[in-house]
Amino acid sequence: MRAARRSRWSSGDTPSGPAGPSCACDEGCRDERARRTARSRHDLGIVEAIVSGPGEGEPLREKERTILVKAVQPQLDVLEFTITDAGYEGPGPHYHERHVDSFFVLEGELEFPAVGATVVAGPGTYVFAPPGTVHAFTNRTPARFLNIHAPETGFVEYMRAVDRGDAVDPADYDVHEVGDDEERADAIVSRPGVDLIERRYGTVEIRAETPQLSVMVMDIVRDWDGVAPHVHDDHLDSFYVLEGEIDFLLDGERRHGAAGTLVAFPPGVEHGVAPPTGTVRLLNVHAPDAGFAASLRR
Known part of the structure; x- marks a missing residue:
């Protein structure tokens, strides 16, 4: 089995490390530093899992x-x-x-x-x-x-x-x-409730299925085992927490996701989802679709 790429966490768009010098346009300067850092890391080919919390x-x-x-x-x-x-x-x-x-x-x-x-x-x-x-x-x-x-x-x-x-x-x-x-x-x-798939833990609604992306809404209302750590070779997997809270698995650790959190896992980055302790609603987007939506109907 091919080894998964080890992810590096990226929280929002703010680079880690000491803050730069303060200035009159401090917020704007931070934004510009973040943009330069993100572009530099992209140019270096660093593959990261993105974790962007509520308001980030x-x-x-x-x-x-x-x-x-x-x-x-x-x-x-x-x-x-x-x-x-x-x-x-x-x-x-x-x-x-x-x-x-x-x-x-x-x-x-x-x-x-x-x-x-x-x-x-x-x-x-x-x-x-x-x-x-x-x-x-x-x-x-x-x-x-x-x-x-x-x-x-x-x-x-x-x-x-x-x-x-x-x-x-x-x-x-x-x-x-x-x-x-x-x-x-x-x-x-x-609109809600059209392409609905019943699961033991709740429902999955397929909202879009195009070559460029597939979009699902997951309503987890009963015991769910989560998703074991895995990788996708041919597409990006992402989640936006609509309601409730849930933990995502990155590098063998948990990252908490409250409502308003987005996590995105590029191809090759290992990730998973921990079993939630309560009800949770997730928007799950795969880009490109790569046959994922069709696999849910089997």
């Missing part, structure tokens, strides 16, 4: 919204949006040629313009736009949601450039704008 992540801020970048990996990006005001002007109609853009609503309601109607997506709804699908969104209430892109094609770097006020061409980051009158296909809306 690289912050990108505008007046009406805050983004926490929870994970950036070749297989996917995960961003957590918090929008404080109703009627936020989200992006206009656009599409991506090389990746899936998707949204999992945590709190509040988002609106997605569709052909002949507007789709309202409340908590627990997952909306995804496959490559070439024109989509846009806004919100009708304050909202919090996950924005998942798979694979990574530069979207986070695009948002960093927007955050800095740089003049950039969105097409360089696989963001292609279109006019309101152009023909479009609707994004796909996946």
